[in-house]
Amino acid sequence: xxxxxxxxxxxxxxxxxxxxxxxxxxxxxxxxxxxxxxxxxxxxxxxxxxxxxxxxxxxxxxxxxxxxxxxxxxxxxxxxxxxxxxxxxxxxxxxxxxxxxxxxxxxxxxxxxxxxxxxxxxxxxxxxxxxxxxxxxxxxxxxxxxxxxxxxxxxxxxxxxxxxxxxxxxxxxxxxxxxxxxxxxxxxxxxxxxxxxxxxxxxxxxxx
Ligand SMILES: [Zn+2]
Ligand SMILES: [Zn+2]
Numbered sequence: 095x096x097x098x099x100x101x102x103x104x105x106x107x108x109x110x111x112x113x114x115x116x117x118x119x120x121x122x123x124x125x126x127x128x129x130x131x132x133x134x135x136x137x138x139x140x141x142x143x144x145x146x147x148x149x150x151x152x153x154x155x156x157x158x159x160x161x162x163x164x165x166x167x168x169x170x171x172x173x174x175x176x177x178x179x180x181x182x183x184x185x186x187x188x189x190x191x192x193x194x195x196x197x198x199x200x201x202x203x204x205x206x207x208x209x210x211x212x213x214x215x216x217x218x219x220x221x222x223x224x225x226x227x228x229x230x231x232x233x234x235x236x237x238x239x240x241x242x243x244x245x246x247x248x249x250x251x252x253x254x255x256x257x258x259x260x261x262x263x264x265x266x267x268x269x270x271x272x273x274x275x276x277x278x279x280x281x282x283x284x285x286x287x288x289x290x291x292x293x294x295x296x297x298x299x300x301x302x
Contacts, residue, residue: 103120
């Protein structure tokens with residue numbers, strides 16, 4: 095006789111092979127449905143939207159075999175979605191989350207990097223309008239200058255992170271030859287340098 099089990103969700107009595115395994119309380123159909131629902135819920139969040147956008151950019155890079163620098167992360171995209179409360183190109187507000195899209199300022203097809211300083215958040219329509227043209231060609235010189243400043247600002251952040259890593263690296267190397275107890279000094283020295291960099295960055299922010 096075939097082993098039967100009742101799904102705790104749909105209440106159907108089914109053969110055991112309709113479950114992923116004996117211990118599962120939901121049948122395969124119901125497990126798939128709940129997984130789909132969870133994905134839909136996730137994609138309607140900011141993080142889910144950022145994840146989807148990154149996946150789609152990577153797919154474009156792979157499909158076209160673009161040899162572009164790629165270090166974009168989901169967390170950076172979440173920050174970008176939060177940073178742009180208006181479309182970077184037409185400056186009008188967004189209607190909802192699905193109205194937003196990421197645009198590569200220098201298009202991937204023109205060698206633009208998949209990196210945060212080359213990303214801005216724009217309406218789907220504005221994105222479609224720009225395609226692989228330049229910002230200046232579609233939205234004018236003034237807008238292009240403004241976007242240039244934004245890119246510089248983002249790259250400054252990258253430079254700061256690079257500098258911090260560089261200092262930490264030097265300190266870590268020094269630490270290797272030092273006796274125990276050097277750790278406290280190492281931390282003080284590193285945090286002093288990070289503070290100095292943060293001051294520089296704030297000055298730069300005021301200028302921009
Ligand atoms: Zn079921
Ligand atoms: Zn727009």
